[in-house]
Amino acid sequence: MNFKRTITSLFLLFVLSQAFPQEVISWKFSLQDRGNGEVELVADATIQQGWHMYDSALPDNGPYPTSISFDEINGAETIGDFQATGKQATVKYDPVFEMNIGTFDNSARFIQRLRVIDKESFRIAGDVRAQACDDRSCTPPIPNEFSFGPADLPATVTAVAPAAASVITPAEPTDTSVDYSPAAMPVEVDKEQLWTPVIEELKVLGSSHGDKSSLWSIFLKGLLWGFAALLTPCVWPMIPITVSFFLNRNKKVRKKAVADAAIYGASIIFIYVALGLVITAIFGASALNNLATSAVFNLIFFSLLFLFAISFLGAFELVLPASWTNKMDNKVDSTSGLISLFFMAFTLALVSFSCTGPIIGWLLVEAATQGSYLSPAVGMFGFAIALSIPFTLFAIFPSWLKTLPKSGSWLNSVKVVLGFIVLAVSMKFLSVADLSNGWGILTRDIFLVIWIVLFTILGLYLLGKVKFHGDSDIAHITVPRLLLSIFSLAFALYLLPGLWGAPLKPVSSILPPLSTQDFRLNEVSLNTVYTDYETGMAVAAQTGKPALITFGGHGCVNCHKMDATVLVDEKVKGLIDNEFVYILLMVDERAKLPQVVEVDENGKRVKLKTVGDKWSYLQRHKFGAQSQPYYVILDHSGKPVAPAHAYDENIASYVNFLETGLKNFKK
Incomplete structure (x- = not known):
C-alpha cells in the first residue's frame, strides 16, 4: 500500500511539474543613476542553456514580446520605451510566424528610464513578462x-521638475485615402x-x-452527473452494503428501517449541499468566477x-487514506440514532470520493462561472438527490436488491469509460x-484531434x-x-x-473558439469588433449608431456557444455589422492595465490590475450583473435602450432583442 502511495505521489508531482514548468529565465532588477535626475x-x-x-x-x-508594466509610479515619470541595451538581439526569419524576429x-539586459521628481515619495512597483522557447515548447x-x-535610489540621484507637457502640432495629412476633416475625427465622450x-x-x-435559467441548468447538470456517479465502481457496491446495514439494524420494525433510510438520504443531501455552501461562503461567487477562469486554477x-x-x-x-474511512466506520459502530446515520452518509462520501471527486469538482467549477451565490449549492443539491434516491428506495423495497447485477468486470468497463470521458x-x-x-x-485544431483520437479508441474498447x-475476455458484444x-x-x-x-x-x-483555428474553409465573423469600452462608445457617437456591448470570457462556455450558434446567423450578423457598433469586453482578460486603478465597491477599496478586472467591475457597477454572456444596447450617453439579454440560443429571440434596441434608439 505504501508503494502505491509513493508511486501516486511521485506521479502527482510529475504532472504538476509539467503543468508548472520551472522558470527558464531568472531576473535581477536594479536602479542606476544616469545624471540630470534620471535613473x-x-x-x-539569465536564460537557461538551449x-x-x-x-x-x-x-x-x-510571439509575446518582453514587456514591462507598472502597478505603481510615485515621485517619478517614465521616459521612452522599455528596450534592450548592450547585447543586440539575434534577428532571424521565423517560418512559423513568417516574419523576422529578434x-x-x-x-x-533591458532598461526603462525614469525621471525622479520627488525622492521622498519615490515608489515604483510592477512586473516584467517574457516568453522563452526551445526546439519543442515555450513557457508562458x-x-x-x-x-x-x-x-533603493542611488545616493547621487537628485530630483528635478517634471517635464513640461509638449504641444503636438498635427502633421499635414499624407494619406489621401483617409478623411482628416473635423467631422471624421473621433468624438469626445463623457467617460464619467x-x-x-x-x-x-x-x-x-x-x-x-x-x-433562474442558469440555476435550473446547474441543477439539471448536477442531477444527471449524480445518476452517472451511481454506476461508478466506488458507489455501486455501497448500495447493497448500506441498505443491508439498515435492514439488519431494524429487522423487526419495518417502519423504522424506512425512516432510517429516509434520514440517511437526507444526510447525503445535507453533506453535499453544505459543501457547496461552504465553498461559496469561503470564496464568494465573484471570487469563484475569477478563480474558475484563472490559469493557475x-x-x-x-x-x-x-x-x-x-x-x-x-x-x-487512487484512494483516500484508509485511516479516514476507518475512523468513520468506527464512528458508525460506536454511535446510534441520527448521528450514526449521518456518519454512515459521510462514510459513503469518503469511500466514493475517488470516483465522484472529478465529477463534483467539475460541477463546482461550472456552477462558479454562473456568478451566483446559490449556483454551487444548487448544483450539489441536484447531485445529492440523484445519489440518495437509490439508497432510500432500496431500503423501502429491499427485494429490489436481488435484481441488481453483481459487481464484476462490467464495473471495470464503466470505470474505463469514465476515464476516457474525464x-x-x-x-x-x-x-x-x-x-x-x-x-x-491548445488551438481548436489540436483540441479536436485529441478528442477524435480519444473517442475512436473508446469505440474500439467497447467493441473489445x-x-x-x-x-475480462468478452465472449460476445x-x-x-x-x-x-x-x-x-x-x-x-x-x-x-x-x-x-x-x-x-x-x-x-x-471547444476553443473558431478564432484559434489554423485552417478554415468558410470563415464567418463580425466585420468590426472593438475591445475597449470608451473607444467603442466614441465610434458609436461618431457614426450615429447604437452600441452593442457584450460581456464575455475566454473561459465562458455559454459565450462560445452563443458565438458559434447565434452570432454567426446571417440575419444576426447582418444587423450587427450594419446597424450597431459591436464592443466585446472579456472579463477574464489577463493583460495588465498600464496602472493599477482603485475603486470603491460596496464600501471596500478594490484594486483593478488587469483589463478583465476593469470590464468585470464595469459590468457589476454599471449594470448590476456578473454572469456571462451578457448583452446590452446603449445610446451615446451610456443609457440602455432595450432590456439586457443573457444566454439564449434562440436566434429569433436575439433578433428581437437587436430590433427592439434599434427601434428605441431611433426614437
Missing part, C-alpha cells in the same frame, strides 16, 4: 515582479457619464439576467482530472488556461478491440456496448469536419 530601471535576464527569449520590439501578430540566448509569459522605494450605473433603468425596461484542475483519468484507466489505484473533459480546463493567457498552445488492466461504441465512433466522425472549420454547434461551448 534607469535595469532588468538583467532556450531563447524574445526581444521587446517585435512586429504585430508575432531573440536572446544566455543573457539579456509569467510576471516577474519588482519593487523599489526611496532607500458612460460609467454611471443604469441598474434602475434596466429594471424599468424589464431586463432579466437569466439567473485551471492548470491545477486539469492535472487533477488527468490524474483521475489515468487512474480509472488502470494505471494505479480525460476528454480535462482538455476543457487546459483550454481555458490557454485562452485566458493567450498562449495559443482494446483491453485495459482488470478487463452486448447490445448496450454495441450502441455505446456506435455512438462513440459516430461522435469521432462527427468531429472530423471541425478540423476544416465546421461550427460543431452541439459541442461549441466546450
Whole structure:
C-alpha cells in the first residue's frame, strides 16, 4: 500500500511539474543613476542553456514580446520605451510566424528610464513578462515582479521638475485615402457619464439576467452527473452494503428501517449541499468566477482530472487514506440514532470520493462561472438527490436488491469509460488556461484531434478491440456496448469536419473558439469588433449608431456557444455589422492595465490590475450583473435602450432583442 502511495505521489508531482514548468529565465532588477535626475530601471535576464527569449520590439501578430508594466509610479515619470541595451538581439526569419524576429540566448539586459521628481515619495512597483522557447515548447509569459522605494535610489540621484507637457502640432495629412476633416475625427465622450450605473433603468425596461435559467441548468447538470456517479465502481457496491446495514439494524420494525433510510438520504443531501455552501461562503461567487477562469486554477484542475483519468484507466489505484474511512466506520459502530446515520452518509462520501471527486469538482467549477451565490449549492443539491434516491428506495423495497447485477468486470468497463470521458473533459480546463493567457498552445485544431483520437479508441474498447488492466475476455458484444461504441465512433466522425472549420454547434461551448483555428474553409465573423469600452462608445457617437456591448470570457462556455450558434446567423450578423457598433469586453482578460486603478465597491477599496478586472467591475457597477454572456444596447450617453439579454440560443429571440434596441434608439 505504501508503494502505491509513493508511486501516486511521485506521479502527482510529475504532472504538476509539467503543468508548472520551472522558470527558464531568472531576473535581477536594479536602479542606476544616469545624471540630470534620471535613473534607469535595469532588468538583467539569465536564460537557461538551449532556450531563447524574445526581444521587446517585435512586429504585430508575432510571439509575446518582453514587456514591462507598472502597478505603481510615485515621485517619478517614465521616459521612452522599455528596450534592450548592450547585447543586440539575434534577428532571424521565423517560418512559423513568417516574419523576422529578434531573440536572446544566455543573457539579456533591458532598461526603462525614469525621471525622479520627488525622492521622498519615490515608489515604483510592477512586473516584467517574457516568453522563452526551445526546439519543442515555450513557457508562458509569467510576471516577474519588482519593487523599489526611496532607500533603493542611488545616493547621487537628485530630483528635478517634471517635464513640461509638449504641444503636438498635427502633421499635414499624407494619406489621401483617409478623411482628416473635423467631422471624421473621433468624438469626445463623457467617460464619467458612460460609467454611471443604469441598474434602475434596466429594471424599468424589464431586463432579466437569466439567473433562474442558469440555476435550473446547474441543477439539471448536477442531477444527471449524480445518476452517472451511481454506476461508478466506488458507489455501486455501497448500495447493497448500506441498505443491508439498515435492514439488519431494524429487522423487526419495518417502519423504522424506512425512516432510517429516509434520514440517511437526507444526510447525503445535507453533506453535499453544505459543501457547496461552504465553498461559496469561503470564496464568494465573484471570487469563484475569477478563480474558475484563472490559469493557475485551471492548470491545477486539469492535472487533477488527468490524474483521475489515468487512474480509472488502470494505471494505479487512487484512494483516500484508509485511516479516514476507518475512523468513520468506527464512528458508525460506536454511535446510534441520527448521528450514526449521518456518519454512515459521510462514510459513503469518503469511500466514493475517488470516483465522484472529478465529477463534483467539475460541477463546482461550472456552477462558479454562473456568478451566483446559490449556483454551487444548487448544483450539489441536484447531485445529492440523484445519489440518495437509490439508497432510500432500496431500503423501502429491499427485494429490489436481488435484481441488481453483481459487481464484476462490467464495473471495470464503466470505470474505463469514465476515464476516457474525464480525460476528454480535462482538455476543457487546459483550454481555458490557454485562452485566458493567450498562449495559443491548445488551438481548436489540436483540441479536436485529441478528442477524435480519444473517442475512436473508446469505440474500439467497447467493441473489445482494446483491453485495459482488470478487463475480462468478452465472449460476445452486448447490445448496450454495441450502441455505446456506435455512438462513440459516430461522435469521432462527427468531429472530423471541425478540423476544416465546421461550427460543431452541439459541442461549441466546450471547444476553443473558431478564432484559434489554423485552417478554415468558410470563415464567418463580425466585420468590426472593438475591445475597449470608451473607444467603442466614441465610434458609436461618431457614426450615429447604437452600441452593442457584450460581456464575455475566454473561459465562458455559454459565450462560445452563443458565438458559434447565434452570432454567426446571417440575419444576426447582418444587423450587427450594419446597424450597431459591436464592443466585446472579456472579463477574464489577463493583460495588465498600464496602472493599477482603485475603486470603491460596496464600501471596500478594490484594486483593478488587469483589463478583465476593469470590464468585470464595469459590468457589476454599471449594470448590476456578473454572469456571462451578457448583452446590452446603449445610446451615446451610456443609457440602455432595450432590456439586457443573457444566454439564449434562440436566434429569433436575439433578433428581437437587436430590433427592439434599434427601434428605441431611433426614437
